Amino acid sequence: MILAGTAALASDIPDGVGPPADPVSQNYTLGIDDKLSLTVYGEDGLTGEQQVGPDGSIAVPLIGKVRAEGRTVDAVSAEIRDRLAAGYLRNPSVSIAILTFRPFYILGEVNKPGEYAYRKGLSVAEAVATAQGFSYRARKKYVFVKRAGASEELKLELRPDLLVMPGDTLRIGERYF
Template structure:
């Protein structure tokens, strides 16, 4: 009987050492193209939660800020509904220019800029997990600082990142200068002693 109790105790203890299923291989930050934080460039694709400013030269009534709604669209006077999600700011500006030129304005000049990027999410073993506003040039170190730092249980040498662009989580080596992008979900796992 004692032998059986010892064996069951050993099995229970060893099962606590097992991983949490589906361990992913550790990738370098370069696997996601995230070695260093850089400003978001002209190829940035707009998404739900971004706010953009559109200026129509000589038309103050058409110059305003738009939030991309949950459908991925914006409503622009005279131009109608514009599917902005997945487009660059330059492409959206060109589409609006073309629609305004189609019977409303002669040779319209439309410029666009991104006012506010969609938020990123940081979860797991940080003191204040949640949604945070993205700031240009955001690094992993900055994201952790916004989230109140690590908990004492945090596994700090790797992180799981799920880009908003799709796909599952990727386990990457955590470096302080690693880039965070708008819409990312970052998760720090619990370390095992």
């Protein structure tokens, strides 16, 4: 059912600006403020929680900073494994899991605009409810969505299957009387 909603959403978005990958898929690209669990099997001193910092990197014991922003979990894991194998460990086994995703933002005509924690499957309607609902001036038919990393804001019809993604900025416009 979620796939059908995503397909319907994709038809409303201009070519080349498709919906981002489901955050739990292997294609999800990491961003600033994503919180990760890094595990190097058999090496408790190298295992722990990491947060993608403002510079887009995580700090890994022994090897230092590793660029994470804009890369998949698999790509970051492979780089850490390769760098650890190049002088520190023999055949390291590295895994990364996403603990929490970067927040989303909701602005404009809601009662409590601001930054909110992302959760998988969050719809725009649920995001509006999280921000304590529409203000009395809100235009409830459309929402402006700027996807993380995108340069353009999209005007989309507010529908139940419209999903929020980590790092999105939602803007609810003002209606004209």
